[in-house]
Amino acid sequence: MREKAFLHSVKLLCLLILLLFIPVTVLSQKKKKKETETEVVKDSTDSKKGKKYNDLVKKGTLKKGLFNIIQVKTDVYFEIQDSLFKREFLIVNKLSQVPFQINEAGLNKGMNYENKIISFYKDTIAKKVWVKTYVPKVSSPKEDAITASVIDNFSESVIEVFDIETKNNDSSAVVIKVNKIFDGKQKSFNDVLSNTGIGGSVKSDLSYIESLKTFPKNIVVKSQLTTSFSDGTSSLPITLGVTTNIILLDKTPMKPRFSDNRIGFFSEKHWYFTDAQQAMLEKELITRWRLEPKKEDEERYLKGELVEPKKPIVYYIDPSTPKQWRKYIIDGVLDWQAAFERAGFKNAIIAKEPTEKDLDFDVDDVRYSVITYAASPKSNAMGPSVVDPRSGEIIEADIIWWHNVMTSLQSWMRIQTGPIDPKARGNVFSEEHMGEAIRFVSSHEVGHTFGLKHNMGASFAYDVESLRSKEFTAKMGGTAPSIMDYARYNYVAQPEDNVTVITPKIGEYDKYAIEWGYRWYGPNENETARLNEAIAKHQNDPIYFYGEQGSDIDPRSQSEDLGNDAVKASEYGLKNLKRVVDNILNWSYDKDQSYYQTGKLYIGAIGQWQTYNGHVLTNIGGVYLNPTVHGDNKQSYVPVPAAMQKRAVDYLVKNVITIPQWLFFNDVLDKTNPLKDSPFGPYEYTPYTMSRALQYDVMYSLFSDDRLLRMTENELYQRNKTNEKVFTVNDLFQKLHQSVFAGTIQNKSLSILERMTQKNYVDVLIVSTNKLFEKTDVKKTIQIEETLQMPHLCSLNEAHMARNINNSFLKRVTEVTSDKKGELSKVLQLLRTKRSTGDQSTQNHYRDLIQRIDKALNNTTF
Structure with a gap:
């Protein structure tokens, strides 16, 4: 047990x-x-x-560059190196293909429609890559306290997010799938429909990525994006070829140069904050290329020697450009060499056709500045640029050259120079003659890509009589000291003057502007002081005057005008225009062809007449707006002299109030009416309807509230300041009244045209007066002024940059109302006295006008 x-x-x-x-x-x-x-x-x-x-990588293809691109069938991946996170990139979107419907609307290949700065941020916790954007127009010193507030009040916005699909083998980069930003599913990188004004949304199932290329500093992605467009009766498919460039920006932006309103450069607004300020500082950075001497040439450059720039400006000619025009386009670019030599650089500009050495050449690639040729019925050319908004540095230039620009050139030359140049008379010009015109347009548009704005005030520098001098025009090289003016061809010179240099060329102002914008200054030089000295040196010389585009106040800064006296220049122009009208049938003759070319030439002549009217009209109530600074002893506002305003009214009385029968009623009408192209075919204008509408347009502008208010302001200010003679609103009405009602005062029977003029006069006063009290809408007439006037180039929006005097506040309690009603009362009194004079048609006319004015003035007696 x-x-x-x-x-x-x-x-x-x-x-x-x-x-x-x-x-x-x-x-x-x-x-x-x-x-x-x-x-x-x-x-x-x-x-x-x-x-x-x-x-x-094994399943697809790998392309190495800024971002490595991996493509597996239709899936596209970006491999982003860690070193590129938080760097700044510029997205540039362009049209690369357009269908018929868009072409006709004026959107064409090469047009840049959307740019923005982005940065990529890696989120290791959420395993995502965020993309943010911001407006790079605010700066502050890093060490200042206010910088923390600047960061918080001008922060970035998230526009896109991607899942991290994987890492590369050494974990130095992440891979993201990017289809959605290029195939139309997301608008974050490319909102083509909104930014071109088409509207609607992309049909992603009918859209796809077409091709991808990556280079050391940029990526080029081409897509085909489809939407639909309704014409009111049916829905039409529209597929746009779009190209998105993603560009790596330099860590340190180019040193900016600040704009000056005495010289015309495009600019980027920028706000500056510092602790020491009492108010935020706003400046504008001019847009310009980064043109610098090589390091080894800096000392030679500063001594005044010409040196080659570190990186020249290179323009490529689109291979689709017709061969016969390429030489002239290139010559137009190279004509600017002399201007850059003034700034100290030789061989600063290169213009060439792409060759086999340019293996990667692509019109849509931002590494190439291209003069893109657009097959389109549009008659235009323009020269925008891609700009780094942080500094104003021009990265790439896009000149769009529409094929039909030659129709505008031919119209200008034929109407403005046909009387003095036999080469400019036919329906078709010689290749050489058209080529020289193309060279002029090339120079003008390239000037924009250097950062130069239009200088509409340049042509005012030349005396009108000088434009009739063969010696002067040969010496000065054309019609104005700047090719950036719209000083087209010499319509002032008469046949007996034998002037031969009639085409605009790069002038003295252009060279001065390029030197101001591009001269390089060493680190020990006071750049601001040097730039101010350069302007001050020429401030009293009209050749260097800069006049902003878009001003309808300053008669010096007008489009399509010549010389320093609009009345005299227009009188010379009319003499030549009469010669054109006398020869319309001969110059447009083409056996067995219709009178289409005849009608087109005829409406062009009428448009030129209307252009002259506008040039003269701006002087009435006009003010010379001078860009001034403290210490220059110049007046900022100078009313147009009274004598000039009187002459301007006399011109309009003679050539508009009295309808020129040589222009509107002549032998051409036996064959054709004036013809204007429209989407539905040529549109015919009858002479009575056209003359009535165009006369009305001039009268309405003449009696515009703003013009009369400027005249009132001038009368008040000038009479309180000096005893100088002033041209008043009463003076204006007295001159017009005596002309318009001359036949009535003399008890004559009135012709149809005289009755037409009186009706226009009275209706303009009634409509514009009632408009002050919001009883009627703005005049409703046939809007044909823009249709008829000579065509314009450059769709660059500069109008918002022009100075504007705001005198529109409470117009109904200004003298304008009293003046217009007073004139209506005066007319009414005259008509009541004369209503029984003249023939039956005249008496009917008077009774009609009396009733209209009675109603407008709220009178009850008849």
Whole structure:
């Protein structure tokens, strides 16, 4: 028993010992197993990561560049290096293909429609890549306290997010799938429909990525994006070819140069905050290329030697440009070499056709500045640029050259120079003659891509009589000291003057402006002082005057005008225009052809007449707006002299109030009416309807509230300041009244045209007066002024930059109302006295006008 009990005790003890050890062993084994599993999982993760990246590359294609691009069938991936996160990129979107419907609307290949700065941010916790954008127009010193507030009040906005698909093999880059930003599913990188004004949304199932290229500093992605367009009766499919460029910007932006309103450069607004300020500082950075001497040439440059720039400006000619015009376009670019030599650089500009050496050449690639040729019925050309908004640096230039620009050139030359140049008379010009015109347009548009705005005030520098001098025009090179003016061709010169230099050329102002914008200054030079000195040196010379585009106040800064006296220049222009009208049938003759070309030439002549009217009209109530600074002793506002305003009114009385029958009623009408092209075919204007509408347009503008208010302001200010003679609103009405109602005063029977003029006069006063009290809408007449006037180039929006004098506040309580009603009362009194004079048609006319004026003035007696 005892032995049994002992054995039993031993067994129990062994069992207890076993029980004590088993948990330790099991736990130990479990722990080892867990540790092993963890290692396996870790290895597996690395393996899967590497496997996934390698599989992507193996299955697809890998293109190395700024971002490596991996393409697996239709899936597109960007491989973004860690070093590129938080860097700034510029997105540039362009049209690369357009269908018929869009072409006809004026949107064409090469047009840049959307730019913005973005940055990529890696989020390792959420395993995503965020894309943010901001407006880079605010700066503050890093060390200033206000900088923290600047950061918070001008922060970035998130525009896109991507999942991190995998990493590359050494984990130095992440891979994201990017289809959605290029195939139309998302608008974050490319909102083509909104930014071109088409509207609607992209049909992603009918859209796709077409091609991708990556280079060391940029990426080019081309897509085909489809939407639909309704013409009111049916829905039409529209597929746009779009190209998105993603450009890596320099870490340190170019040193900016600040604008000056005495010289015309495009600019980018910028706000500056500092602790020391009492108010935020707003400046504008001019847009210009980064043109610098090479390091080894800096000393020679500063001594005044011409040196080649570190990086020249290169323009490529679109291979689709007709061969016969390429030489002239290139010559127009290279004509600017002399201007850059003034700034100290030789061979600063290169213009060439792409060759086999340019293996990667692509019209839509921002590495290439291209003069893009657009097959389109649009008659225009323009020269916008892609700009780094942080500094104003021009990165790339896009000149769009519409094929039909030649129709505008031919119209200008034919009507403005046909009387003095036999080469400019036919329906088709010689290749050489058209080529020289193309060269002029090339120079003008390239000037815009250097940052130069239109200088509509340049032509005012030349005396009108000088434009009739063969010697002067040959010496000065054309019609104005700036090719950036719209000083087209010399319509002032008469046949007997024998002037031969009639085409605008790069002038003295252009060279001065390029020097001001592009001269490089060393680190020890006071750049601001030097730039101010350059302007001050020429501030009293009209050749260097800059006149903003878009002003209808300053008669010096007008489009299409010549010389310093609009009345005299227009009188010379009319003499030549009469010669054109006398020869319309001969110059447009083309055996067995319709009179289409005849009608087009005829309406062009009428448009030129209307252009002259506008030039003269701006002088009435006009003000010379001088860009001034403290210390220059110049007046900012100078009313146009009273004598000039009187001459301007006399011109309009003679050539508009009295309808020129040589223009509107002549032998051409036996064959055709004036013709204007429209989407539905040529549109015919009858002479009575056209002359009535155009006369009305001039009268309405002449009696515009703003013009009369400027005359009132001038009368008040000038008479309080000096005893100088002032041309008043009463003077204006007296001159017009005596002319418009001359036949009535003399008890004559009125002709149809005289009755027409009186009706226009009275209606303009009634409509414009009622408009002050919001009883009627703005005049509703045939809007044909823009249709008829000579065509314009450059769709660059500069009008918002022009100075504007705000005198529109509470017009109904100004003298304008009293003056207009007073004139209506005067007319009413005259008509009541004369209502029984003249023939039956005249008397009917008087009764009609009396009733109209009675109603307008709320009179109850008749």
